[in-house]
Amino acid sequence: MFFNSINFAIFLPIVYALYWLLSKKGLGIQNVLLLVSSYFFYACWDWRFLFLLVFSTLLDYITGIKIETSKNQKHKIFWFWLSISVNLGFLGVFKYYNFFANSFADFSSQFGFHVSPFTLKLILPVGISFYTFHGLSYIIDIYKNRIEAEKNFIEYSVFVSFFPLLVAGPIERATHLLPQIKTSRAFNYEKTVDGLRQILWGLFKKVLIADLCAENVNIIFNNYNDYSGSTLVLGAILFAFQIYGDFSGYSDIALGTARLFGIELLKNFSFPYFSRDIAEFWRRWHISLSSWFRDYIYIPLGGSKGGTWSKIRNTLIIFLISGFWHGANWTFIIWGLLNALFIIPSIIFNTNRNNLGIVAQGKNFPTLRELLSITITFSLTTFAWIFFRADNLKIAIEYIARIGRSSVLKSPYFPGIGLIIPTLILLFFFLIVEWIGRENKYAIEKIGFKWPRTYRLSFYSFLCLAIWLFQGNEQEFIYFQF
Numbered sequence: 103m104f105f106n107s108i109n110f111a112i113f114l115p116i117v118y119a120l121y122w123l124l125s126k127k128g129l130g131i132q133n134v135l136l137l138v139s140s141y142f143f144y145a146c147w148d149w150r151f152l153f154l155l156v157f158s159t160l161l162d163y164i165t166g167i168k169i170e171t172s173k174n175q176k177h178k179i180f181w182f183w184l185s186i187s188v189n190l191g192f193l194g195v196f197k198y199y200n201f202f203a204n205s206f207a208d209f210s211s212q213f214g215f216h217v218s219p220f221t222l223k224l225i226l227p228v229g230i231s232f233y234t235f236h237g238l239s240y241i242i243d244i245y246k247n248r249i250e251a252e253k254n255f256i257e258y259s260v261f262v263s264f265f266p267l268l269v270a271g272p273i274e275r276a277t278h279l280l281p282q283i284k285t286s287r288a289f290n291y292e293k294t295v296d297g298l299r300q301i302l303w304g305l306f307k308k309v310l311i312a313d314l315c316a317e318n319v320n321i322i323f324n325n326y327n328d329y330s331g332s333t334l335v336l337g338a339i340l341f342a343f344q345i346y347g348d349f350s351g352y353s354d355i356a357l358g359t360a361r362l363f364g365i366e367l368l369k370n371f372s373f374p375y376f377s378r379d380i381a382e383f384w385r386r387w388h389i390s391l392s393s394w395f396r397d398y399i400y401i402p403l404g405g406s407k408g409g410t411w412s413k414i415r416n417t418l419i420i421f422l423i424s425g426f427w428h429g430a431n432w433t434f435i436i437w438g439l440l441n442a443l444f445i446i447p448s449i450i451f452n453t454n455r456n457n458l459g460i461v462a463q464g465k466n467f468p469t470l471r472e473l474l475s476i477t478i479t480f481s482l483t484t485f486a487w488i489f490f491r492a493d494n495l496k497i498a499i500e501y502i503a504r505i506g507r508s509s510v511l512k513s514p515y516f517p518g519i520g521l522i523i524p525t526l527i528l529l530f531f532f533l534i535v536e537w538i539g540r541e542n543k544y545a546i547e548k549i550g551f552k553w554p555r556t557y558r559l560s561f562y563s564f565l566c567l568a569i570w571l572f573q574g575n576e577q578e579f580i581y582f583q584f
Contacts, residue, residue, distance in 0.1 A: 103146040104578065105355045106308050113143065118362055122289050129286050133256050136363070140265035144229070147269070151227040154192065159262045161188055162237040166244050166251040166258075178245065185241045189234050196226055198430045229269035231427060235394060236262050240276045242398055249276055257283050264365070266356040270349070270581040272370040272390035279367070287364030296547070297361030302565055303546045304354030308579070309569045311347030311532055314525045315340040321516055323491060326501050331510030334501055341491045342484045343529060346375060348580045349388070354544055373540045375483075376461050378475035380444040381454035383483060391427070395420050413449050418442045428490070433498055437489040444482050460541050528568075 103109045117139045124131045145152045165185040172178045240261075243249045252258040261280050267273075322329060322337030329337075353370035360367045374386035384392055396405075403416045418439075425438020448454035461476065462468040468476065485502075492498035539545035550558035 140263040143265040147228045170251040182245045266359040272368045297358040300358030304351045307347040307351030315344035330512045331505040333514040336514040352579045378457045382457040433489045440486040
């Protein structure tokens with residue numbers, strides 16, 4: 103069930119109406135409804151994987167209590183590692199087994215040994231990386247005595263499987279979400295309107311930015327050998343906007359949907375393409391994953407407390423793991439490595455925290471220096487995205503090699519390029535709105551508040567009409583594959 107589907111447009115109002123009608127019956131009934139609705143939402147993808155989700159939830163619920171109540175340290179360690187091992191084991195089998203099997207066979211062939219790898223024909227359960235990380239952070243926090251184990255199974259289950267964040271995040275923490283699930287929630291008209299506004303902007307990003315860019319990106323990447331270097335540059339830029347519109351659009355819809363139920367999720371994007379360096383980009387892109395790696399891997403490794411070389415080592419480890427988290431393909435690992443290499447100079451020269459504020463805060467336009475920094479950062483990010491988008495390393499390298507030819511000076515061209523004009527106009531409109539709203543939680547949070555009511559409603563009507571006009575076939579969100 104996609105967020106941009108007619109099924110979800112029917113599902114959400116029904117759950118929303120029942121949720122607030124049952125508010126007088128108590129918090130417990132509301133949470134049961136959220137859990138049942140979340141399981142139904144997940145089962146719509148493939149009901150068989152619902153059992154895996156329930157098992158993972160039960161495992162962490164039980165082991166969390168065992169870790170907290172065990173008097174013997176050895177018992178605590180046993181239950182801790184049982185949960186970690188089983189969670190990572192499931193993730194490894196479904197997501198990485200075939201990658202390792204094929205990589206071992208390829209490596210062996212370099213030494214004259216021909217191995218026929220045994221591979222598994224498995225479908226990757228949607229959202230497994232996200233709900234696994236929910237459980238891992240919960241177990242680690244209990245083991246480190248940061249939180250107490252949750253005794254109410256329904257409330258813990260809602261934390262793991264709350265449907266807005268279930269399949270593509272944000273990656274929540276028990277310290278942030280569980281207290282909200284355990285607290286009575288009253289209907290709030292302002293929050294509802296704000297949630298609907300963020301959902302609207304998320305749909306705009308998905309339908310009019312990501313999906314329209316995707317049509318052109320697919321043509322260019324699938325036929326890269328036929329096009330000039332300038333066309334391939336255009337394809338890379340369009341993919342940069344496709345993945346941002348797709349993933350941040352999902353996050354906006356998720357956060358807006360949760361707000362309809364009186365729940366605030368962690369912010370996942372903060373206008374990353376207005377970043378002035380790569381370090382700032384990673385503080386603004388997929389924030390919940392970046393902070394997860396920081397808190398549960400980077401800091402335990404020593405974080406920024408050691409010398410320069412230890413900081414570089416820890417940074418390389420984090421970005422390589424981040425690349426591997428995204429998928430079982432060498433392209434993702436190289437993508438992670440490139441981002442690490444881009445950020446290392448700022449670590450060496452201690453400039454990685456130079457840009458903590460909002461660019462051109464309180465101003466209409468950036469300075470020429472800020473604009474140049476934004477352009478360079480976007481260019482580096484877009485270059486790395488080529489590896490993220492390519493099916494394999496060979497294609498990525500060939501794609502980049504063709505960009506380096508003299509044809510990069512020619513005008514971009516591919517069949518149907520004339521149809522790209524509406525997409526470019528929408529991208530221009532999108533960037534203006536994002537720039538205007540960059541100091542807010544999401545771009546249109548406060549846009550139009552000082553306008554006459556007629557103008558404000560006209561703006562929202564325009565967004566709704568544009569989404570309706572350009573709504574085509576339901577396209578899967580990119581991060582569903584992770």
